Amino acid sequence: MKASVRLIFGGVLLFTSTILLGFVAFQGLVELAVKDQTALRKNNEIRGIYLKIPFPLNFKIFLFNVTNPMDVQNGAIPILDQVGPYYYDEYKEKINVVDNDAQDTLQYDSYDTYIFNKTLSGKLSDEDYVTIIHPLLVGLVNTVTAVSPALLSIVNQAIPHIFKEPKSIYLTDKVKNIVFDGMELNCQGGNFASKAICTQLKTQIPGIKESGTQKNILLYSLLGNRNATIVDTIKIMRGIKNNKDLGRVLEVNGKSKLDIWGSEECNRFKGTDGWIIPPLLKPEEGIHTYSPQMCKNVVLDYIKDDVIKGIKVRRYEGNLGDQQTVEADKCYCPSPKPCSKKGLFDLSKCIGAPIIVSLPHFLYADESLLKQVEGLKPVKEDHVMTVSIEPLTSAPLNVRIRIQMNLNIEPNQKISIMNNLTTALHPIFWLEDSLDLEGPLFKKISSIFVILGIAHILKWVILVISFGVSGFGFYLYFKNRKSIKITPIHQRPETEEEAFRRSTNELLSQIKKVEKSGHTNNIMSGHEFDRYN
Known part of the structure; x- marks a missing residue:
């Protein structure tokens, strides 16, 4: 009877413990561990990865080569031929890190380095020549037209000298010069107009630098100001005190909010810096980030559940909104100019240059834009902005951040080289920051789910065992109650006489x-x- 009672008690205790720990408290314990390990506390593994990604990202750039430059000078529609991708290894690092334990914040300077990857680029080389719309020439004219149209005559006088007697609004140069090394601008001597414009270019245009070999020869590139330089100083929340605050942007370059948009809502930083996402997100919350390059909050909405390499993920997608019909986007309208068309965003107030951004090939943008140029074919999977995260830890397994740079062109009677242009939003290039998590980091994440899977199976096994132990105890208990216990008879010892x-x-x-x-x-x-x- 005592053995059966012990079995019954042990089985009940095992059953109760399994229910409490394996079913009631298990998920809470897992979430508690995730919150602890994803916070940017000192000596946390995730902090080390956040401050310096231990592998290069794939950075791709696609240039729009123009096949009929002289026809465009006479009013023809630009015919574009996409060239690329040119691959670069992008190393991302955060330096000059300062912690504030009282505020639970971390401040850093973002520092990125780009190195051309010959292997991934295949037959393409950064020595290739391409013909693209001249971003500085057209950008200069567009800026002066918008801000000080009375100065257009001075710009017209300066263009032949600075841009070396251009025949069109296009330039032909090596990919490496266009992207990072720099296209030459002649600021040697010249008339008053060219000297005045060169002075303004040196002080006002990001990415312009002096040539190391020739005096007063300036170099201008599309992305040179981003390579091996401190781009922004950003302060974020570490998420130690509240995991929902993880990565939330508090300040950018010393400012706690912007002052360039039409409402407090659009001037306020919302979301993370884009390089870390709070764990345990609900699908309806979406992914919110702030982009310093666009001075804009970006939202990626939940689309569907998916599976990547055997791990369940949530797929999110983003776009650039519609300032003309979506109320929340109207505060980004570049007043006093009218709101941009659907799928476009004007960077004039952000970077001081008249760049209009869109998704590649005008995906999700106003359909009229595709009629202004030839050679674009928007394809969702190739051109959409998407992030796929593991729901528990919010670790990104797949990232595709894509953006296209464009310039407006139109006839301008005060600029000789632009007298007969057609009107169009002219693509220059588009780029992609991509990540496919693999190697040790992917193995570490996948091992978490192997362990969780084993734990899930184990709790059911233990539950079955607890039923078995208790059942066997009850069996013995009732069996012993029905049996009759017979006392054995002991024989009296013989006496000597009897023996x-x-x-x-x-x-x-x-x-x-x-x-x-x-x-x-x-x-x-x-x-x-x-x-x-």
Whole structure:
């Protein structure tokens, strides 16, 4: 009975413990561990990865080569031929890190380095020549037209000298010069107009630098100001005190908010810096980030559940909104100019240059834009902005951040080289920052789910065992209750007299057996024996 009770009690205790720990408290314990390990606390592994990604990202750039530049000068529609991708290894690092334990904040300077990857680029080389719309020439004219149209005559006088007697609004140069190394601008001597414009270019245009070999020869590139330089100083929340605050942007370059948009809502920083996402997000919350390059909050909405390399993920997608119809986007309208068309965003107020951004090939943008140029073919999977995260940890397994740079062109009677242009939003290039998590980091994340899967199976196994132990205990209990216990009978020990009689009787019995068998006793006859009987 005692053994059966012990089995019943043990089984019930095992069952209760499994329910409490394996079913009630298990998820909470897992979430608590995730919150602890994803916070940017000192010596946390995730912090080290956040401050310096231990592998290069794939940075791709696609240039729009123009095949009919001189026809465009006479009013023809630009015909574009996409060239690329040119691959670069992008190393991302955060330096000059400062922690504030009281505020639970971390401040850093973002520092990126780009190195051309010949292997991934295949037959393409950064020595290739391409013909693209001249971003500085057209950008200069567009800026002066918008801000100080009275100065257009000075710009017209300066263009031949600075841009070396251009025949069109296009330039032909090596990819490496266009992207990072720099296209030459002539600021040697010249007339008053060219000197005045060169002075303004040196002080106002990001990415312009002096040539190291020739005096007063300036170099301008599309992305040179981003390579091996400190781009922004950003302060974020570490998420130690509140995991929902992880990565939330507090300040950018010393400012706690912007002052360039039409409402407090659009001037306020919302979301993370884009390089870390709070764990345990609900699908309807979306992914909110702030982009310093666009001075804009960007939202990626949940689209669907998916599977990447055997791990369940949530897929999110983003776009540039619609300032003309979506109320929340109207505060980004570049006043006093009218709101941009659907799928476009004007960077004039952000970077001081008249760049219009869109998704590649005008995906999700106003359909009229595709009629202004030839050669674009928007394809969702190739051109959409998307992030796929693991829901528990919010670790990104797949990232595709894509953006296209464009310039407006139109006839301008005060600029000789632009007298007969067509009107169009002209693409320059588009780029992609991409990540496919693999290697040790992917193995670490996948191992978490192997362990969780084993734990999930194990709790059911233990539950079944607890039922078995209790059941066996009850079986023994009821079996013992129905059985009859018989007390064994113990025989009394013989006395000496009883032992002597028993021995004598046994001896007489043996003698009689011998006589019956016909054997003659030679020691004494029967009469002799009878005398002693």
